[in-house]
Amino acid sequence: MEKNLKSLIDVKNLDYGDVRYEKNKTTRISMENEELKNINSSYREGGHLRLYRDGRKVVNSFTSFAEAEEMRDSLLSLAMRARSLDDEQKRLKKAPVHTDKVSIEPKSDPRDYSLADKKELLENYNDLALSREYVINTEFNYQDFHSRRTFINSEGAEISYELLGSYISGGIFGRNSDTVQVKRVSFGGYPEFSRLLDRDEEIEESCEILKQMLSAEPISPGSYPVILNPRLASVFIHEAFGHLSEADMIENNPSFREKLELGTRLGGENLNVIDDPTLEDRPGSYRYDDEGQKGKKTDLIKEGKLAGRLHSRNTASSFEEPISGNMRAVDCQYTPIIRMSNIYIAAGEDKPADLFDSIDQGYYLVNSKGGQTTGDQFTFGAEYGYRIEAGEKKEMVRDINMSGELFKTLENISMVADDLSFAEVGGCGKSSSGGSMQLNMFSGRGAPHTKIDSVTIGGK
Structure with a gap:
């Protein structure tokens, strides 16, 4: 053959x-x-x-x-x-x-x-x-x-x-x-x-x-400090930030190329975001991509600053940046496109209990229930949540939507817990320019509990 x-x-x-x-x-x-x-x-x-x-x-x-x-x-x-x-x-x-x-x-x-x-x-x-x-x-x-x-x-x-x-x-x-x-x-x-x-x-x-x-009662709309559980935080970083780290998504967008120059500060020093296909037994783990390159760990945000992005050989040439090994196709029907592997917020130094203790009035939001992103604007649903009062988790709430602007929200991440975990099931949909949608089950994500100082919360 x-x-x-x-x-x-x-x-x-x-x-x-x-x-x-x-x-x-x-x-x-x-x-x-x-x-x-x-x-x-x-x-x-x-x-x-x-x-x-x-x-x-x-x-x-x-x-x-x-x-x-x-x-x-x-x-x-x-x-x-x-x-x-x-x-x-x-x-x-x-x-x-x-x-x-x-x-x-x-x-x-x-x-x-x-x-x-x-x-x-x-x-x-x-x-x-x-x-x-x-x-x-x-x-x-x-x-x-x-x-x-x-x-x-x-x-x-x-x-x-x-x-x-x-x-x-x-x-x-x-x-x-x-x-x-x-x-x-x-x-x-x-x-x-x-x-x-x-x-x-x-x-x-x-x-x-x-x-x-x-x-449960529906959540009360407003702006609050919130804690995202690992599953919701991982969806947030994948959807709201991860796709903008794929170089083909911003290659022909001068506005985002300016906003996402390497070295730009996006968050506090406690925020580190990584894409890593070399992790063992994760949905997005692989040795080689579909361009024949070894997958490698890429620091996307390091100590709050944009440190890298995901590339094909073509976009690496265009941006004059290193190849990352992230070109992948769902199957033989498709040409490879730039895809996240296992993207995650790295573990921080805070204990989960410290995140709760820091909130007088707010919410703990649990698991993802769909959402959408448009440029730097996002809206995500949470399956359910709990009201936080004086650091204590109180009654359950439901019918939750959180929305905001990506860059402001990244700035508002004030605490990152030390309990990093990964989703068991992968999945990501993306289409190339002029191409059809590729639904890839080999795309992983992870996060620890993450505190955002202010997020707009809407009800059903």
Whole structure:
């Protein structure tokens, strides 16, 4: 196969070329209430070709080598035509050339479990949630994905590597009179399938929290000091800041390039944000990206100052900054784009109790319930929360939305606890310029408890 792949990029007068070939297997199961909505196991094999000629990039996917050769010639012709239409030339930063083979060998591999085993596991959690009298609806989903990839480029790189992960996620919906609430659940195995087993206690705990949410009062709108629990803080840093650290998101935006110059102060000295694919057994962990570069730890914010950003070889050249190894594609249908790996707020020096003691009147917000960002503006929902009075956690509240401007909010992070934890399940949606959405399950996030001195809180 390697010989055939090499032939695709053995072209005269080529600036650069690479080809990625994949064998992917996906299993999906979904349930709604007691109904099995979907169960399937699928296989996809194919490749993706990138060619640079005279500073013009052309890309496409293929399913067979015969198709790929014809497609390559069409791409080269397209690159020649583009030369007369576009003055901008794309240049790749000089990069290390790797030859390596990387395999994943979990102790409990999802591929060793039958479809029936996975269905039974999902049904068990679903039935457990439905057994509560106040639960009116459930949605549970299972997915696993294995990808074996080969990457070859015209500079001599030859790499084979794997991705493997599985997860269960869902929602438990409850009703009390005219009040309806939903409690989200998620378990992840990256790569160990055994982490999805024996989670009955967490399902029962989620049901109990849902029961409390149904009788809780809505939060009072206003501006307050808040403490974000690790799951909500990790979503905040991923969505509100993390995407702006991806160089392709600001490459052609002069305003944000000015705001996000390296060395710019964004927060206090206690704020450190890192992206690190080298962490073990996290959703966003990997050895090589889909541009053939080793993933590496990148300090994004260090002691409150912008210290780095995430790059492709192209944007690293444009910004004249180091390659970070963050170019990734969901599968062979897509060209790689810059993606976070495991982004997290590093542990601080404060104890969680100290954060509570510092607040006279405020709120403790727990878990994420969706949201959106537009430039530097954000809005996030929290599943539930608790009122804080004189440092004490009081009654539960619900119907919570927090919103604000990113840079002011980063400045308002005054305390960071020492209890860093990571989300079990990854996930991130992003589209490239002019491209389709790529939903990537191999994207991790983490945070400790984090105090923000002032956040605008809205109700339902």
